[in-house]
Amino acid sequence: MIRYLAYASSIALTLLALLLALRWPGWIWGAAIFGALAVVGTVDLLQRRSTLRRNYPLLAHFRYGLESVGPEIRQYFIEGDTAEVPFSRQQRALVYQRAKNVSDVVPFGSQQDVYSVDYEWINHSLMPVSIDSHDFRIVVGAGCAQPYSASVFNISAMSFGSLSANAVRALNEGARRGRFFHDTGEGSISPYHREHGGDLVWEIGSGYFGCRDAKGGFSEERFVENARSPQVKMIEVKLSQGAKPGHGGMLPAAKVTPEIATTRGVPVGHDCISPARHSAFSTPVELLRFVARLRDLSGGKPTGFKLAIGHPWEWFGIAKAMQETGLLPDFIVVDGAEGGTGAAPAEFIDHVGVPMHEALLLVHNTLVGLGLRDRIRIGAAGRITSAFDIARTMALGADWCNAARGFMFALGCIQSMSCHNDRCPTGVATQDPVRGRNLDVADKAVRVQRFHDNTLRALRDLLGAAGLEHPQQLGPEHILRRVSPIEVRSLASLYRFVQPGELLRGIPDHAVFRDFWAAARSDCFSPPARVSALCDTKDR
Numbered sequence: 284m285i286r287y288l289a290y291a292s293s294i295a296l297t298l299l300a301l302l303l304a305l306r307w308p309g310w311i312w313g314a315a316i317f318g319a320l321a322v323v324g325t326v327d328l329l330q331r332r333s334t335l336r337r338n339y340p341l342l343a344h345f346r347y348g349l350e351s352v353g354p355e356i357r358q359y360f361i362e363g364d365t366a367e368v369p370f371s372r373q374q375r376a377l378v379y380q381r382a383k384n385v386s387d388v389v390p391f392g393s394q395q396d397v398y399s400v401d402y403e404w405i406n407h408s409l410m411p412v413s414i415d416s417h418d419f420r421i422v423v424g425a426g427c428a429q430p431y432s433a434s435v436f437n438i439s440a441m442s443f444g445s446l447s448a449n450a451v452r453a454l455n456e457g458a459r460r461g462r463f464f465h466d467t468g469e470g471s472i473s474p475y476h477r478e479h480g481g482d483l484v485w486e487i488g489s490g491y492f493g494c495r496d497a498k499g500g501f502s503e504e505r506f507v508e509n510a511r512s513p514q515v516k517m518i519e520v521k522l523s524q525g526a527k528p529g530h531g532g533m534l535p536a537a538k539v540t541p542e543i544a545t546t547r548g549v550p551v552g553h554d555c556i557s558p559a560r561h562s563a564f565s566t567p568v569e570l571l572r573f574v575a576r577l578r579d580l581s582g583g584k585p586t587g588f589k590l591a592i593g594h595p596w597e598w599f600g601i602a603k604a605m606q607e608t609g610l611l612p613d614f615i616v617v618d619g620a621e622g623g624t625g626a627a628p629a630e631f632i633d634h635v636g637v638p639m640h641e642a643l644l645l646v647h648n649t650l651v652g653l654g655l656r657d658r659i660r661i662g663a664a665g666r667i668t669s670a671f672d673i674a675r676t677m678a679l680g681a682d683w684c685n686a687a688r689g690f691m692f693a694l695g696c697i698q699s700m701s702c703h704n705d706r707c708p709t710g711v712a713t714q715d716p717v718r719g720r721n722l723d724v725a726d727k728a729v730r731v732q733r734f735h736d737n738t739l740r741a742l743r744d745l746l747g748a749a750g751l752e753h754p755q756q757l758g759p760e761h762i763l764r765r766v767s768p769i770e771v772r773s774l775a776s777l778y779r780f781v782q783p784g785e786l787l788r789g790i791p792d793h794a795v796f797r798d799f800w801a802a803a804r805s806d807c808f809s810p811p812a813r814v815s816a817l818c819d820t821k822d823r
Contacts, residue, residue: 289341290324297321355699369621370688370698374668378692381737382730402765405674408750417736417743418462419754421682423517423660424613428583431482431516434463435754436673436735436742439622439664439685440486440521440589442470444543445702447719449727450694450711455481456724457693457731466685469521469557472509473546479728483514486589487577488521490557492547499556501563503580505548510581517614518577520570522561522590523636524618540714567597567604567805574612587614587660591622592642593635595795596810599803602649607805611658616685617643619665639665640679644778645795647680652786652796668692670741678757678774693734694727 300314320341327333327340336343373394380387395402424430438458443451445468452475458465459481467476469488476483487494487506494506510518544551564570570588578586592598605611619639637645643663650656663681667673668689676684688696695709707713710722746754749761759774766772785791790800 286339286342290321290328293317293320293324293341369666370668370692375692375698378668378689378734381741382693382734384733384737387737387741398765398768400765400767403671403675404763405671405745405749405761406763407748410750411748412750412752414743414747414752417739419739419742421660421755423682424585426658427578427585427613429516429581429585431464431585433517433683434461434735434739435677435683436739437463437484437662437683437685438465438690438731439687440466440468440519440524441687441691442468443473443475443546444470444714445712447707447710447713447715447722448473448475449719449722449724450691451475452478452724453694453722453727454690454731455479455483456728457690457735458482460728460732461735463735464516466519470543471546471548472512472515474542477512477514480514482516483512484517484519485509485515486519486521488557489559489561490547490555491563492549495548499558499562506577507580510577510584515581516584518581518584518586519614519616520561520574520577520586520588522570522588523593524589524591524622566807567600568608568610570601571604571608571610571612575610578613585613587612587616589616589618589662591618591620592637592645594810595645596799596803597808598645598649599800600805600808602653603803604805605655606653611655614660614662614682615646616662616664617646617681619643619663621666622664622687639663639676643676643679643681644780648779648781648793648796649786651783652781652791654784654787656783670738670745673738673742674745674754674757675762675774677754678759678762679778682755690731690734693731694722695730 294317297314297317297320300310300317304310304314323344324340327336327343330336333343335346339346377387397404419435420432421435422430423433438454441454446454451473455465455476456479459479462482464482464484465476466484467473467486469486469490469492471493472483472485485493490499491501493509494502496502496505509515539549539551539553539555541551543549543555547555549555561570564573574586574588578584590598617639619642620636621638636642643661646661647656650659650661660682661680662683662685663676663679664685664687665676666688667676667684667686673684691711692698694711696707696711697709699708701707702712705713705715707715707718710718710720713719742754746752746757749757751757751761759778759780762774763771764774764777766777779791779793781791781793781796786796786800790796
């Protein structure tokens with residue numbers, strides 16, 4: 284049968300090579316090669332784990348080989364320039380061009396289908412303005428002892444451990460050069476974050492890495508040691524992240540090296556657990572008290588939290604706690620479900636959490652409705668690589684944007700999708716010392732700074748063309764979206780925006796508020812149907 288042809292041929296060629304080797308000794312190498320193939324085919328026939336290998340000895344391995352390089356074949360030869368999987372070739376090329384400071388102009392015409400559903404644009408003005416500076420900034424924590432003037436475009440959370448030491452070094456030096464911040468990720472502040480002195484936002488997750496006691500709980504003493512560092516500009520409590528909300532994590536003992544153990548404050552050679560939930564608080568009010576406590580312990584630095592929106596009543600519980608206690612975070616970072624990560628279950632990547640646009644709108648609308656929006660800054664993260672991405676996100680209510688994978692592209696990431704197996708070909712997302720060392724810090728730091736600088740220059744040009752002078756002037760009326768082949772709507776008409784103070788006067792005519800606002804409670808995160816019974820039981 285033809286499916287056994289390769290196997291039978293390997294045996295026949297082995298025998299032939301052995302016969303030829305009797306006269307010409309060089310053929311012994313041919314016999315060895317064909318013999319090895321024959322052995323593999325024999326193993327295929329005898330093993331019982333794979334039916335494919337038993338039915339197609341030797342041939343099955345060609346299929347496995349082609350399958351293993353399928354993503355590369357599609358990326359290099361098949362994918363269209365605008366196919367987002369998860370970032371299109373066009374998006375990646377734009378980052379590379381801006382990071383390398385080469386021309387990013389486009390010839391002939393747009394590759395976008397401007398008549399396709401979901402095509403978006405910003406309207407221009409007949410009276411464009413000239414903007415002198417592209418260094419757009421926003422003050423966070425105006426009422427704090429140490430407020431921070433943040434760029435509107437910054438590096439999102441990526442931990443040392445997920446990224447290589449040299450990647451962290453390059454990101455931080457790029458942030459220092461460009462005067463924007465670098466979020467540490469929940470893996471805490473490593474020596475590589477400190478090396479160049481770039482501004483840091485210290486993210487504190489459920490594992491309390493860098494500020495944990497021997498039992499894995501929160502340690503005030505250790506927190507103060509890191510938080511009082513002049514390099515740390517803001518403190519961010521991570522409640523959840525977009526790529527795997529509600530999911531904890533574990534760094535296996537074998538990967539807990541001495542430097543990771545020192546950075547995180549965990550023992551060497553033991554499993555490093557990131558629980559799915561925090562132990563320092565269990566209710567919305569307790570969360571806000573924890574945020575206020577961290578602000579005081581840090582010496583008055585802006586302190587807030589990051590979350591991916593899930594159950595709306597849980598966010599509403601936090602909002603009600605703000606209203607009732609007067610305890611406010613200085614900022615909230617909204618992480619969209621489209622966010623990336625080094626490794627997460629497929630179902631979490633694809634089907635858990637609210638995408639950034641809807642999540643951002645819910646947070647923005649809630650704060651507007653409570654009359655708190657001007658006292659709390661909002662950051663947003665979720666697949667942001669271009670100036671238009673920033674403009675659209677700020678038009679929906681954000682004060683600034685964070686990007687992780689965009690800055691990874693600036694470091695040289697080629698979207699090989701190898702973040703989880705320690706075989707990153709560009710030395711960005713790996714702990715392999717050889718691969719990581721080959722990433723040139725000096726060169727890549729300049730690229731990080733250039734990507735940031737050139738993206739904000741493009742944002743300046745977009746704003747000027749629209750007749751605006753600062754991204755804070757952007758509103759949903761400035762961004763248009765095609766919703767059908769013959770209908771176009773602005774984001775202002777497409778989404779329902781709550782009016783200032785509307786929640787103080789009653790429940791808005793908005794489905795999510797109408798269904799969940801009244802039932803949410805500040806003293807419990809539980810769902811509405813069970814909230815009274817569970818919270819009242821806890822109180823007793």
